Amino acid sequence: MTTAQRHTAALAALADIVGPAHVLTDPDLVAGYETDWTGRWHGHAAAVVRPGSTSEVAAVLAACTRHRLPVVPQGGNTGLVGGSVPMDGELVLSLRRLSEVTEVDPVARTLAAGAGVTVAQAQRAARDHGLDFGIDLASRDTATLGGIVSTNAGGVRMIRYGNTRAQVLGVEAVLADGRVLTRWKQLTKDNVGYDLPGLLTGAEGTLAVLTKVLMKLVIPGDATQVALVGIDRVDDALTLLGAASRTGLVLEAAELMTAAGVDLVARHTATGRPFTHAAPFYLLVEVSGPGDIESRLLGVLDDAGSLVLDATIASGPADKLWRYREAHTEAVAASSRTPVVKLDLSTPHRSIGRFIDDLTAGLSDRFPQLRVICFGHVADGNVHVNLLDVPAASQERVTEFVFDLVTRYDGSISAEHGIGRAKARWIELSRSPVDIDVMRDIRTALDPAGLLNPHVLF
Numbered sequence: 001m002t003t004a005q006r007h008t009a010a011l012a013a014l015a016d017i018v019g020p021a022h023v024l025t026d027p028d029l030v031a032g033y034e035t036d037w038t039g040r041w042h043g044h045a046a047a048v049v050r051p052g053s054t055s056e057v058a059a060v061l062a063a064c065t066r067h068r069l070p071v072v073p074q075g076g077n078t079g080l081v082g083g084s085v086p087m088d089g090e091l092v093l094s095l096r097r098l099s100e101v102t103e104v105d106p107v108a109r110t111l112a113a114g115a116g117v118t119v120a121q122a123q124r125a126a127r128d129h130g131l132d133f134g135i136d137l138a139s140r141d142t143a144t145l146g147g148i149v150s151t152n153a154g155g156v157r158m159i160r161y162g163n164t165r166a167q168v169l170g171v172e173a174v175l176a177d178g179r180v181l182t183r184w185k186q187l188t189k190d191n192v193g194y195d196l197p198g199l200l201t202g203a204e205g206t207l208a209v210l211t212k213v214l215m216k217l218v219i220p221g222d223a224t225q226v227a228l229v230g231i232d233r234v235d236d237a238l239t240l241l242g243a244a245s246r247t248g249l250v251l252e253a254a255e256l257m258t259a260a261g262v263d264l265v266a267r268h269t270a271t272g273r274p275f276t277h278a279a280p281f282y283l284l285v286e287v288s289g290p291g292d293i294e295s296r297l298l299g300v301l302d303d304a305g306s307l308v309l310d311a312t313i314a315s316g317p318a319d320k321l322w323r324y325r326e327a328h329t330e331a332v333a334a335s336s337r338t339p340v341v342k343l344d345l346s347t348p349h350r351s352i353g354r355f356i357d358d359l360t361a362g363l364s365d366r367f368p369q370l371r372v373i374c375f376g377h378v379a380d381g382n383v384h385v386n387l388l389d390v391p392a393a394s395q396e397r398v399t400e401f402v403f404d405l406v407t408r409y410d411g412s413i414s415a416e417h418g419i420g421r422a423k424a425r426w427i428e429l430s431r432s433p434v435d436i437d438v439m440r441d442i443r444t445a446l447d448p449a450g451l452l453n454p455h456v457l458f
């Protein structure tokens with residue numbers, strides 16, 4: 001059978017499983033699934049299939065294995081490393097129809113939901129029960145639970161509740177051959193064998209397709225206060241955060257921004273600049289805690305003296321202050337003449353300030369035509385490096401320069417977005433050969449034919 005005949009047979013089998021209306025081949029309908037959020041990563045899909053239940057996902061994967069048709073699982077398609085889009089004729093398996101929150105258990109503090117439920121939907125369901133969802137990120141209206149589990153997303157509350165892996169209690173997932181793996185217990189303690197939910201978390205769709213997730217919920221913090229603080233140096237942010245923690249304030253979020261980034265957002269959103277005089281860096285910090293947190297936060301800022309160039313504070317959720325941080329991704333995308341090169345890195349805490357200084361100086365030295373906007377979850381040592389106006393011909397060289405630098409700082413080439421397609425050829429910078437061998441062995445054991453996300457990770 002030729003490849004074309006195999007594909008035709010596979011698509012006919014898929015239409016039998018999910019119904020012809022859920023196998024998309026019309027180029028206009030497929031286009032949105034073939035390009036990622038950044039516009040930098042795209043490819044061509046054999047078709048998009050949209051199953052509506054676990055049994056349909058299982059039958060789809062079994063059919064793909066029979067017909068040797070590679071598969072790219074896709075949730076909200078907000079991932080920033082090209083992992084959710086096909087490269088060359090794979091089937092896009094969209095999980096968005098698995099969009100039901102099946103249960104919120106206010107006693108066990110858990111949420112059971114389909115992989116296609118969005119983060120915002122999970123947050124609303126949790127809040128309806130007086131609880132909250134521990135993960136929050138600016139893509140919340142589109143990113144799905146399957147996506148955040150598969151990428152082990154961090155987000156702005158990681159400092160408070162940990163990453164997605166810390167919230168996952170159980171999963172239901174379909175293996176490449178169509179078998180359904182269910183590890184689903186509302187137990188805090190359960191040490192029987194390998195931690196398979198933990199393994200599938202962060203696997204970027206290379207080991208199995210998640211269909212349902214059982215997530216922990218958190219008790220929402222007390223009322224919060226948010227401060228936007230102008231500072232001279234990145235290290236000043238860490239000094240302020242240390243001082244706030246020592247007074248007993250609970251850090252709910254801590255985000256770093258630069259003058260260039262805040263300026264871009266101010267222009268893009270047509271809100272004014274936060275302060276009359278621009279500061280080199282800005283720290284956005286949200287705190288909670290017992291007692292009068294407003295005066296305690298003001299006390300921390302007062303005690304910091306000249307370290308604080310300017311500051312404004314507001315009661316949470318303080319959407320206007322948060323907008324400066326949350327609008328960064330869209331402002332950066334709108335301003336760049338080329339698809340933004342997004343590199344999400346982490347360094348040890350003590351060196352994040354020096355790293356950002358070296359990075360900015362090194363880039364402007366070697367690549368004067370590009371613009372760099374850094375922002376990120378500073379308390380996690382995480383910096384999102386956004387490179388604007390990078391001609392396609394220099395993307396690799398620029399990436400290499402940044403990755404070499406972060407490796408010299410003993411950092412990671414992926415703090416929270418994963419490896420996807422974007423960073424696959426540099427994975428050995430952050431993992432040893434034996435480490436990579438073990439990961440390959442695990443992948444081969446679960447997906448011997450290599451059908452799941454073949455271009456991702458390695």
Ligand SMILES: Cc1cc2nc3c(=O)[nH]c(=O)nc-3n(C[C@H](O)[C@H](O)[C@H](O)COP(=O)(O)OP(=O)(O)OC[C@H]3O[C@@H](n4cnc5c(N)ncnc54)[C@H](O)[C@@H]3O)c2cc1C
Nearest residue numbers: 075076077078079083144146147148150153154155205210
């Ligand atoms: C404005 C903006 C802000 C962001 N902020 C953050 C942030 O603060 N922190 C952060 O970590 N990320 C952030 N991201 C990146 C992105 O939102 C996350 O990576 C998110 O987890 C992706 O979810 P998704 O549903 O869109 O997944 P997709 O983009 O569809 O997929 C991501 C990866 O997971 C796989 N996958 C998706 N669903 C499944 C499934 N059901 N089973 C198996 N594999 C699956 C895909 O194959 C792909 O490899 C941001 C993105 C944007 C656009």
